[in-house]
Amino acid sequence: MSKHARPRGLPIDGVEQPTAEGWTYAVRNPATAETLWDVPDAGVTEAHAAAAAARRAFDATPWSTDVGLRADALRRLQAALAERADDLAALVAAETGVPLSLRAAHLDAPIALMRGELPGEPGRSAGVTAVVTPATSPLAVAIEEVGRVLAAGGTVVLKPAPEAASAAIELGRIALDILPRGVLNVLATRDVDVATTLTLDDRVDEVSFTGSAVAGERVRVAGERAGKRVRLDVGGPLTIEAADDDDLSAVVSAAAVTVAANAGQACRLPASVVVPPHRYAEALRTAVEAMAEVVPGDPSAPDTLCGPLRSGVARDRVRRYVDLARSEGGDVALGGTVLDRDGWWFAPTVIGGLSRQSRLVREEVLGPVLMVVADGRNS
Numbered sequence: 001m002s003k004h005a006r007p008r009g010l011p012i013d014g015v016e017q018p019t020a021e022g023w024t025y026a027v028r029n030p031a032t033a034e035t036l037w038d039v040p041d042a043g044v045t046e047a048h049a050a051a052a053a054a055r056r057a058f059d060a061t062p063w064s065t066d067v068g069l070r071a072d073a074l075r076r077l078q079a080a081l082a083e084r085a086d087d088l089a090a091l092v093a094a095e096t097g098v099p100l101s102l103r104a105a106h107l108d109a110p111i112a113l114m115r116g117e118l119p120g121e122p123g124r125s126a127g128v129t130a131v132v133t134p135a136t137s138p139l140a141v142a143i144e145e146v147g148r149v150l151a152a153g154g155t156v157v158l159k160p161a162p163e164a165a166s167a168a169i170e171l172g173r174i175a176l177d178i179l180p181r182g183v184l185n186v187l188a189t190r191d192v193d194v195a196t197t198l199t200l201d202d203r204v205d206e207v208s209f210t211g212s213a214v215a216g217e218r219v220r221v222a223g224e225r226a227g228k229r230v231r232l233d234v235g236g237p238l239t240i241e242a243a244d245d246d247d248l249s250a251v252v253s254a255a256a257v258t259v260a261a262n263a264g265q266a267c268r269l270p271a272s273v274v275v276p277p278h279r280y281a282e283a284l285r286t287a288v289e290a291m292a293e294v295v296p297g298d299p300s301a302p303d304t305l306c307g308p309l310r311s312g313v314a315r316d317r318v319r320r321y322v323d324l325a326r327s328e329g330g331d332v333a334l335g336g337t338v339l340d341r342d343g344w345w346f347a348p349t350v351i352g353g354l355s356r357q358s359r360l361v362r363e364e365v366l367g368p369v370l371m372v373v374a375d376g377r378n379s
Contacts, residue, residue, distance in 0.1 A: 009040055010040045010042055010046060010050075010169065010172075010185075010186055010187060010188060011169065011172030011173055011175065011176055011184065011185060011186045012046065012049055012050050012053055012185045012186070012187075013049065013050075013052075013053035013056075013181060013182050013185065014053075014176065014180075014181030014182060015176070016173065016176070017046070017049070018040060019040045019041060019042055019043060019045075019046055020043065020045040020046065021043060021045075023040070023041035023042075023043065024038035024039060024040055024041050025038065025039060025041045025162070025190055026038055027039055027095055027165065027166055028311075029094055029095075029343070030095075030096065030097040030163075030307075030308040030309060030310050030311060030343055030344045031097055031298060031299055031300075031307065031308045031342075031343045031345075032342045032343045033312075033342050033343050033344065034342075036094060036095070036166075037166070039165045039166055039169060039188050040169075040188055041188065041189055041190055041191070042187040042188060042189040042191070042194055043189070043191055043193075043194065044191075044193055044194060044197050046187055046189075046194070047157075047187060047194045047197040047198055047201070048197070048201070050157040050185035050186075050187055050198075051128065051130075051157055051197075051198060051201045051203040051204055052203060053181070053182035053185050054128045054155040054156060054157050054182055054183070054185055054203070054204075055128050055155075055203035056182055057155045057180060057181060057182030057183045058126075058127060058128055058153075058154065058155045061180055061181075061182075063153065063155065063180055063183055064126065064153040064154070064155075065153070067153075069180075070150065070151065070153060073150075073178055073179055073180070073183075074114060074147065074150060074151060076178050077114065077174070077175055077178045077179065078111060078112075078114040080174050080177075080178060081111045081114070081143070081171075081174060082111050082112075084170075084174060085103070085107055085108060085111065087170075088107055088139060088167065088170060088171075089103040089106075089107050090300065091166060091167055091170060092106065092107070092138050092139060092164075092167050093299040093300045093307075094299075094300070095138070095163070095164060095165075095166045095167060096135055096138050096163055096164050096167070096310045097262075097263070097299045097307040097308040097309070097310055097344075098137075098138065098262055098265075098299060098307065099261075099262060099299040099301075099304040099305060099306070099307045100299065100300055100301070100302055100304070101302055101303060101304055101305060102261060102262055102305075105140070106137060106138070106139065106140050106262075107139055107140065107143075109140075110139065110140045110143040110144050110147075111143060113144065113147070114143060114147040126149060126152040126153045126154025126155075126205075126206075127154055127155075127204075127205030127206060128154065128155050128156075128157070128203055128204050128205050128206070129145075129149045129154050129155070129156055129157070129204070129205065129206040129207070129208055130156075130157045130159065130195075130198040130199065130201075130204050130206070130207045130208070131145045131146060131149065131156055131157070131158045131159065131208045132159050132195055132198075132207070132208065132209045132210065132211065132219070133145070133158070133159070133160050133161060133164070133168070133210055133211075134161050134164075134210050134211045135160075135161035135162075135163040135164045135265075135310050135311070135314075136262075136265040136266055136267070136310070136366065137210075137266065138160070138161075138163075138164035138167045138168070139164075139167050139168075139171065141210045141233075142158060142160060142167075142168055142171060143171070145208050145210070146158060146171070146184060149206075149208070150179075150183065150184070154205075154206075155182060155183045155184070155185075156183070156184050156185065157185045157186075157187060157198055157204070158171070158172065158184065158185065158186045158187070159186075159187045159188075159189065159194060159195055159198065160186070160188060161211075162188070162189065162190045163310050163311050164310075165188035165189075166188075168186050168188065169186050169188055171184075171186070172184055172185070172186035195219075196222065199219060199222045199223050199226060199228065200222065200226050204228065205228065205229060206228060206229040206230070206231065207219060207223045207228050207229070207230050207231070208231040209230070209231070209232050209233070209234075210232075210233040210234075210235075211234065212234060212235075212364075213234040213235075213236065216232045216233075216234040217234075219232070220232055233267075234267075235267025235268055235364060236267065236268060236364065237268075237269070237271055237272065237361065237362065237363060237364050237365075238268045238269055238270045238271065238272075239270070239271075239272045239273075239274055239356075239361065239373075240255055240270045240272065240273045240274065241274050241375075242273055242274065242275045242276070242279075242283065243276075244276045244279070248275065248279055248282060248283055248286060249286050251273065252273055252275075252283050252286040252287050252290060252372070253286060253290040254270075255270040255271075255273050255287075255370060256287055256290035256291045256294070256350075256370050257290070257294075257305070258270055259271050259368060259369065259370045260291065260294040260305055260306045260348055260368050261305050261306065262306070262307065263296070263306050263307055263308060263309050263346065263367060263368045264318075264365065264366055264367045264368040264369060265309065265310060265314070265366050265367070266366075267364065269364075271360075271361075271364075271365060271369065271370060271371060272360075272361045272370075272371040272372075272373055273287070273370070273371070273372055273373065274356065274373045274374075274375050275372065275373070275374060275375060276374075276375055277374045277375060277376060280352070280372065280374040283372050284333055284350070284352045284372045287333070287334075287350045287352075287370050287372050288333050288334045288350050291334055291335070291348040291349070291350050291368075291370060292334060292348070294306050294348040294368070296308070296339065296345055296346075296347070296348065296368075306348060306368055308343045308344045308345045309344040309345065309346055309367065310344070311344060312344050314344065314366065314367075315338065315344040315345070315346055315367075317366065317367070318346050318365060318366065318367030318368075318369065319338060319346065321359075321360055321363075321365045321367065321369065322336045322349060322351070322369065324359060324360065325351045325354060325358070325360050325371075328354060328358050328359075328360075329353055329354070330351045330352065330353045330354045330358070330360070330371075331351065331352045331353035332349065332350075332351055333350045333351065333352050333372075334347075334348065334349060334350040335347035335348050335349030335350065335368075335369075336349050336351070346367055346368060347368070348368045349367070349368060349369040349370070350369075350370050350371075350372065351369060351370070351371050351372070352371070352372045352373075354371055354373055355373065356373060358371070358373075361373060
C-alpha cells in the first residue's frame with residue numbers, strides 16, 4: 001500500500017490544500033466494500049483555484065517556453081513514478097480493483113512512455129488543459145494525458161473519476177516536489193458541477209475527456225460552445241468477426257481472456273464474437289469452457305486476472321445488461337449472476353442467442369461478459 005494512501009489535501013498550486021468547506025468522501029475497497037479512507041471532495045471554489053493556478057503557471061513562469069526545464073522535470077517525474085510504481089499499483093488495486101497482474105498495461109507502460117522531449121502540435125499553444133479521466137483505467141490515462149500536455153508546454157487540472165481519486169491525488173503529490181508550482185493540479189470530487197465549471201472557465205484552453213460516449217458528447221457540446229479545444233476518447237465496443245477457416249478455439253479463447261481481465265472494465269474490448277452460423281454451437285461451447293476457467297479473485301494477488309467491479313453502481317450496471325439480454329431472447333450459457341461475497345463481484349458470463357442489433361453488442365457492457373453471435377441472425 002502507498003505510504004501516502006490517506007490523502008491530506010488536494011495538490012493545487014504547489015501545495016496540498018483542504019477543501020474550503022472541509023468536505024470529504026469515503027473510498028471503499030471494491031473487493032470487500034470496506035471503507036479504506038476519506039479523500040477531499042472538491043467544489044466549485046477548488047475548481048476556480050486550480051484553474052487560476054494552472055493559468056498563472058502557464059502565463060507567468062518559464063514552463064511554457066523553456067524546453068530544457070520541461071524535459072528535465074518530466075524525466076525526473078518519470079523516474080519518481082517508476083520508483084513508486086509498486087506503491088501505485090497496490091493503491092490502484094485497493095481503490096479500484098485493477099489486479100496487480102495487469103500493472104504492465106495500467107501503470108508500467110504509461111510511465112515508460114512519459115518523456116520530456118515530445119514536441120507540441122505545430123502552430124498550437126498548449127495552454128491550460130482540464131484532463132478528465134475514467135475509473136476503468138485509473139492511472140494509465142492520467143499519466144498519458146498529463147505527460148502529453150506537460151511535454152508540449154501546457155499546464156493541467158486533472159479531474160479523475162470519483163472512484164479513482166486516491167491514485168490521481170498520489171500522482172499530484174509525487175509531482176509537488178518536481179514540477180513548478182501550479183503546473184499540475186488535482187481535483188477529486190463527486191460534484192458534476194466541478195467538471196462543468198472547468199469546461200466553461202475562461203482560463204482553460206482545452207478539455208481532454210476519456211469516458212462514456214454520453215458524457216463525452218455533453219463535454220464536446222459544452223466545450224465547443226465555450227470556445228475550447230476538445231479531445232475525446234469515448235471508446236466503444238469491439239466486435240470480432242471469425243471467418244469460417246479461422247482457428248475458432250484460439251479466437252474465442254483470446255476474446256474470453258481479454259474480456260475477463262479487470263472484470264471487463266476497459267474500452268474497445270472484443271466483447272462480441274460473430275461466427276458463421278454452422279460453427280455457432282462450437283464457438284459457444286468454447287466460450288463457456290474458456291470463461292469457466294476464469295476465477296475472480298483478490299486483485300492484490302499476483303495471479304488474479306479478474307477482480308471485482310470498481311463500484312456497486314458498476315456491478316449493478318452489468319447486472320442490468322444481463323437482464324436486458326434475457327429480455328432480448330439471449331441465452332445466458334454461463335454465469336449471469338452477482339457473486340455471493342462481500343464487495344462488488346460479478347461472475348464471468350457467456351451469452352448466446354443475441355443478434356448484431358442487440359444493445360449488448362452495440363454498447364459497452366464494461367463487465368466480464370462475452371457474447372457469441374451467429375452471423376446473419378436477424379433481430
